[in-house]
Ligand SMILES: Nc1ncnc2c1ncn2[C@@H]1O[C@H](COP(=O)(O)OP(=O)(O)OP(=O)(O)O)[C@@H](O)[C@H]1O
């Protein structure tokens with residue numbers, strides 16, 4: 001039993017990495033062989049004379065199994081910016097086929113491959129040929145989970161992202177509403193989006209501590225049933 005998919009977002013900082021780690025842990029708890037994979041990450045962090053990249057370091061910090069470093073990432077660039085720009089600043093370039101090759105290999109090695117996008121869908125990878133993250137996802141032929149905020153502004157961002165995915169015929173597993181604080185406005189946002197999308201969804205609360213991710217209890221069966229059916 002295997003399933004490989006993308007965690008994409010309506011924007012940067014919506015919680016794709018947090019959701020990737022949450023799903024990684026769900027599969028690890030079921031004894032599955034799972035790998036989170038961040039094809040392109042930008043924004044090196046330097047603290048106490050140590051430099052690291054946030055996304056792949058977060059994967060490692062909450063993994064119940066040892067993750068093979070070279071399987072976690074294909075491109076890392078120092079500038080906290082759009083991948084195409086961060087690569088240009090280092091006289092480098094991103095090649096979609098390198099990422100697709102990496103995905104192909106990882107699919108043969110793991111039951112579950114969770115690929116995390118960078119930013120939102122229309123993020124340039126190879127600007128000179130109008131090649132965006134959305135096109136890479138289409139070529140990968142993997143379904144997507146869409147992560148979105150719950151606060152004001154999310155309706156437009158979410159519906160635009162859903163439309164972009166539908167135009168490319170990319171299968172959508174469902175929506176993860178992340179950072180929920182229980183307000184009526186957020187509940188109306190979720191209902192309004194669901195009225196349009198009619199997809200399985202999960203709600204992840206705003207966590208006081210990221211380590212609380214280990215303890216949150218969320219009903220995921222329906223969501224994972226659909227994931228396994230795609
Ligand atoms: N449910 C949550 N509760 C508390 N903090 C959260 C939650 N979700 C995300 N965060 C925090 O918000 C910030 C952005 O989240 P995250 O890094 O997962 O976003 P992202 O979509 O992966 O961003 P990027 O586009 O850079 O990959 C991080 O500091 C993360 O720890």
Ligand SMILES: C[C@H](N)[C@H](N)CCCCCC(=O)O
Pocket residue numbers: 012013041042043079080081082083118119120122123
């Ligand atoms: C730097 C940030 N945390 C992400 N890694 C990259 C976000 C790219 C966003 C591009 C854009 O939509 O302007």
Ligand SMILES: [Mg+2]
Pocket residue numbers: 016017018055116
């Ligand atoms: Mg991330």
